[in-house]
Amino acid sequence: MAEPIRVVVTGAAGQIAYSLLYQLAKGDVFGDQQPLSLHLLDIEPMMGVLNGVVMELQDCALPLLREVIPTADPAVGFKDVDAAFLVGAMPRKEGMERKDLLAANVKIFKAQGQALDQHAKKTVKVLVVGNPANTNSLICSKYAPSIPPANFSAMTRLDQNRAQTQIANRLGVPVNNVSKITIWGNHSSTQFPDVANATVVTASGETKSVKDAINDQAWLNGDFISTVQKRGAAVIAARKLSSAMSAAKAAADHMKDWWNGTPAESWVSMAVFSDGSYNTPVGVMYSFPVRCSKGQWEIVQGLTIDEFAREKLDVTSKELIEEREEALAVCQD
């Protein structure tokens, strides 16, 4: 069996971590032949709660889990880690937009960028989940200059999973019959869930474009998009807490595909540094269609962007530029 890898989860006493840690420890992400050491980072007042999480992980009796290190010290939490799930941050409440969290949360990601820079492996893969995820990831990378920017990403996989399920339910097929949905831009209500290139294996076994199979452009351009854009808020309104089980599953999906690779004929959505592809602003963390292989991601090129899509891509670009400016100002305070 392979040597254990080190994986840190921040916000380890919180609700997303509670679902995520079990998936990590039982091999759902790094594989059933990959032992791991779990580093659980939270803040000092949460150490009692975190101790309960450690007891539960031990009581799961999972053969791949070789070590659990609970800590409030980032130097210990980030020491020599191979993968980092940056979850720890304040969640929004009903009536807030995710960018309303920026002033409170972005400093966490500045400090954690600095700690990653000093203590993590230079090959570490970083997934930012804490909101506003795209801009927090950008700030984290900025303060970790010794780690390649390509090693930082933010999560839009939950939006992809939501979009895929909306389409699958409408067509009465299992969710994995739907592929090549793209989430463009920010993990916010300006994101653009795009089915222009998506395909589905229909109930009769035929592969069709989603557009043809749905045959209702008004729904695709209207309710479908707004349902996905506003799904996080709908979960908060219903649960009085933000999504956790589905967020943890999406975080696991994101890292699994980055670590192990995506099928050649398909793609997934990840927010990564824009290189200007599809006329998006260079240097913001923008969600693109990507393919992963050997631990590296690559933006899928050559997709057609029509006038409807262009407008949507530009709206979310503008928001990301504004968030970047605000975040940089907060970090200078």
Ligand SMILES: NC(=O)c1ccc[n+]([C@@H]2O[C@H](COP(=O)([O-])OP(=O)(O)OC[C@H]3O[C@@H](n4cnc5c(N)ncnc54)[C@H](O)[C@@H]3O)[C@@H](O)[C@H]2O)c1
């Ligand atoms: N990108 C996405 O799709 C997505 C989906 C769901 C939730 N989120 C975001 O994830 C974040 C966490 O959500 P949650 O429901 O788990 O929240 P939670 O309040 O249940 O848990 C957050 C945890 O983070 C800890 N924390 C705070 N500051 C910390 C720091 N500096 N270092 C380490 N830990 C710290 C808290 O003590 C708490 O235990 C929120 O910002 C939420 O908005 C993002």
Ligand SMILES: O=C(O)C[C@H](O)C(=O)O
């Ligand atoms: O909506 C939120 O604030 C939580 C999360 O980002 C989500 O999409 O469910």
